[in-house]
Structures are given as structure tokens and as C-alpha cells.
Amino acid sequence: xxxxxxLYIPAAALLxxxxxxxxxxxxxxxxxxxxxxxxxxxxxxxxxxLGLVAFEAAFKVVLAVFVASLGAVAYLPFVAxxxxxPHLPGWAGALVLPVAEVALEFLNAxxxxxxxxxxxxxTQVGNLPLLQVAAFTGMWGIxxxxxxTAGVANWAWEQDWRLTxxxxxx
Numbered sequence: 267x268x269x270x271x272x273l274y275i276p277a278a279a280l281l282x283x284x285x286x287x288x289x290x291x292x293x294x295x296x297x298x299x300x301x302x303x304x305x306x307x308x309x310x311x312x313x314x315x316l317g318l319v320a321f322e323a324a325f326k327v328v329l330a331v332f333v334a335s336l337g338a339v340a341y342l343p344f345v346a347x348x349x350x351x352p353h354l355p356g357w358a359g360a361l362v363l364p365v366a367e368v369a370l371e372f373l374n375a376x377x378x379x380x381x382x383x384x385x386x387x388x389t390q391v392g393n394l395p396l397l398q399v400a401a402f403t404g405m406w407g408i409x410x411x412x413x414x415t416a417g418v419a420n421w422a423w424e425q426d427w428r429l430t431x432x433x434x435x436x
Contacts, residue, residue, distance in 0.1 A: 277301035281324035343367040360417030367413040368406045
């Protein structure tokens, strides 16, 4: 079994970089060579089980990296808000998140092969008045309104929700 690890370990490692977002083309050629050699040197039951483990692990690693990168990109508008909003006067900081979110989703829709998948506007598909907004602004208007609500609510929160006859006290 120890000599078999010299086949199994490179097979499993090469599987990770032979698919997904970060493909090394040579790995797509070498992974099957090592995996097949490993499978042919093992008793069928053990070899097939370990081969399945290698494939599952490779797919899970690729998926985890992919999902983590999606999460990191989706988080960028919140990073922009945290770094920029406190330095803007009055309620102008409430516009940072919506502008950053719309910009990110717009770029994502143009550059990502999955298009606008994951856009905030899709969460409001059953809201007929917002669908009317989308008729004029596109989905970006809905995304802007959702993010702007968060920005305005946080701005009011920072004012301790002090209300005057003219609205939230600045």
C-alpha cells in the first residue's frame, strides 16, 4: 500500500487542479494516468473506494475555493461602505453601499459566465410594485433600493433614531 500512495497522492492532488476555475491543463492529462495506475494496482473494492474519495475530495476542494471566492467578491461592497461611508458628510455615506453593490452586480452580469446570478433583485420576484420599478431602472434599481434601505437605516441608527419635525436629526 505504501508504494501505492506514490500513485494515489499525485492523482488526488492533480484532480484538484484539473477542473474548476484554476485549471492546469497538464494536470488534466496526468491525473487520470496516476489514478488509473493506482486503481489497477489495488484490490478492486479498496481501489474503487479510495478513487471515489479522491474524486469527492477534489470536487469539494474546487467547490469550496469557488464558493469562498464568490463570498469574498460579494462582500466587497460592504468593505467599501465600511472604509468610505464614515468619511462622508451627513447622509451621503448611506449611498456608498448601494452604489458599490449596483456596480458590482452590473460588472458581474457583464463579466461572469453565469450572468446576473445571485443579484439581490431576484429576491423580490414576487413584489409587483418593485417589478414596476424594474421596468424603468432594470434590476439595478431594485438592488439599489435594497442596499439604500440598509444605508439609510444605519445612518439613522448612528443618529440614535432621533426624530425631529424635519425627519432624522443630523
